[in-house]
Amino acid sequence: MSTLQEALAPLRMSTQRTQKVAERVYLAVDVNNLWHSCRETFGSAARVNFKALLARVGNAGYANVPRNVKAVAYTITAPHRRTSSTGRIREEGSRNERFLLSMKRFGYEVKTRQMRYEKGIDKPFHTDWDVGIAIDVLGLVDQFDTVIIASGDGDYGPLLKQIKESGKRVEVYTFQNTASQILYDSADMVCFLGNEDIFQEKLPSSGQ
Numbered sequence: 089m090s091t092l093q094e095a096l097a098p099l100r101m102s103t104q105r106t107q108k109v110a111e112r113v114y115l116a117v118d119v120n121n122l123w124h125s126c127r128e129t130f131g132s133a134a135r136v137n138f139k140a141l142l143a144r145v146g147n148a149g150y151a152n153v154p155r156n157v158k159a160v161a162y163t164i165t166a167p168h169r170r171t172s173s174t175g176r177i178r179e180e181g182s183r184n185e186r187f188l189l190s191m192k193r194f195g196y197e198v199k200t201r202q203m204r205y206e207k208g209i210d211k212p213f214h215t216d217w218d219v220g221i222a223i224d225v226l227g228l229v230d231q232f233d234t235v236i237i238a239s240g241d242g243d244y245g246p247l248l249k250q251i252k253e254s255g256k257r258v259e260v261y262t263f264q265n266t267a268s269q270i271l272y273d274s275a276d277m278v279c280f281l282g283n284e285d286i287f288q289e290k291l292p293s294s295g296q
Contacts, residue, residue, distance in 0.1 A: 110156040111149045114232040115142070116221050117196070118239035119163035125240050125266040126286055133288045139194045140285050141261065145236060148259075148279070158232075160224070161196040162217040163188070166203045222247045229254055236261060237275075242268025249274050 117138070126136045142159050149155040165184060191198050201217060218241065225235055225247060235251050237244050240262035248258045248271070260271045264280040272278055 110154045111234060112232045113145065113149075113155050113157045113234045113236060114225065114228060115145050115157055115159040115236045115238065116225060117141070117159065117161045118217055118221065118237070118241060119161050120216065121239040121241050122262075122281075125263040126281075128266055129263045130283075130286055130288075133290070134286050135289050136281070137285055137287050138191060138196065141238065141281070142195055144279075144285065145261065149234075159196045161191050161198050162221055163191075163198065163200055164203050164217075165200045218243045226250065229256055233257060234259060237271075238262065240267040240271065242270035245270035245274045252276070 119136075119138075122136045126134045138161070142157065145159070146155050146157050163184075165188070188198050188200065199217075199220070201220070221237070221244075225237075229235060229251055234257040236259045237248065238261040240260075244260075245268070248260070251258050252274070258275045258277075260267070260275045260278045261281060262271065262278065267278065267280075
């Protein structure tokens with residue numbers, strides 16, 4: 089490539105982007121990671137405003153280029169656990185059913201994985217979506233221009249690098265004080281969530 093061609097290449101790329109009908113975006117939200125990070129950052133009553141998060145992602149694209157966002161929320165469901173008079177533990181429904189319905193109303197596709205417990209005792213195994221998200225993203229990456237991971241987990245670093253190597257843009261939405269340094273090194277852009285992206289839930293009174 090000549091010096092002139094190298095100089096014009098960024099301009100051509102910019103022109104191509106502004107002529108797109110829409111930027112195709114895959115937003116993968118690691119719900120549990122954001123939930124814990126939000127509480128750690130803003131206190132135990134703080135909750136992520138997932139409706140505001142989706143709106144923010146949709147409005148954060150290139151100038152004059154609308155974003156077509158496929159938003160998928162990956163979350164863990166925790167069943168109600170009842171103990172009978174004989175000590176047998178029975179699982180019924182989900183404790184976060186209302187939350188799942190709200191996410192669907194906001195415009196998310198919701199994928200769930202049930203929390204697993206050690207047999208016979210009320211102690212959960214470590215359950216996460218890292219591998220599941222990676223499999224989904226890599227399987228769909230050719231259908232999108234930009235992939236956004238909403239999480240501060242450094243385990244996503246290799247996934248982000250793989251996405252970039254496929255020629256796609258990578259963004260991360262997370263809380264600043266809980267974000268892994270690996271994400272800064274792997275993403276094209278890291279966006280920090282703040283007060284406008286949360287709400288404070290009214291917690292039950294302690295009775296004092």
